[in-house]
Amino acid sequence: MKHSVIILLMISIMFPMHSRAQFVEKSTDVLCLVPTATAVVLTLVKKDEKGLKQFALSTLSSVALSYGLEAAVRKERPDGQGMHSMPSTHTTIAFSGASFLQRRYGWKWGAPAYALATYVAWGRVHSKRHDVWDVLVGTAIGVGGTYVFTRPFMKGADVSISPSVIDDAKCVSVAISF
Secondary structure, eight states, X not given: OHHHHHHHHHHHHHSOHHHHHHHHHHHHHHHTTHHHHHHHHHHHHTTOHHHHHHHHHHHHHHHHHHHXXXXXXXXXXXXXXXXXXXXXXXXXXXXXXXXXXXXXXXXXXXXXXXXXHHXXXXXXXXXXXXXXXXXXHHHHHHHHHHHHHOOOOOTTOEEEEEEEEXXXXXXXXXXXXX
8 A cells, every 4th residue: 555655646746737636636536445445355354343343333424424514514615616525525534444444453554544544635635625624624533433433453362351259359350361
């Protein structure tokens, strides 16, 4: 994923200025889905059924909130083409996937996904589809949904919780093995 971002940036430098904004806008339409698709494929490869459910819940709730806010706020886009600028749903989708990868599987997966999601946010502002506040709110929705519904992946972890009484003292013991 890191190499595709570098190649994408190199290609964008070769375009004339007027077509570069168009290229950036079109690339964000596609690239916002890469962290999301990566999250789905990774949960399937790892056979992480619980993670897939958490991902679906966090992403669907984030996207629903984003679309709901767009319909309620009805803010005009900076380029004047439509009344659905706030928040950026592209950014919500990209950061939902990126934050899931980081939260569930760590920074090894999260760092390149966050880099790509940041490009998407920058691209939406650069192409005048959104302003900075639109992408910041979209980012907060995407990351927030993930942190509400997603827990880190602990393959092979075993948790045992049991109540016990020792010399009239009541306690709960928790043991985690991994």
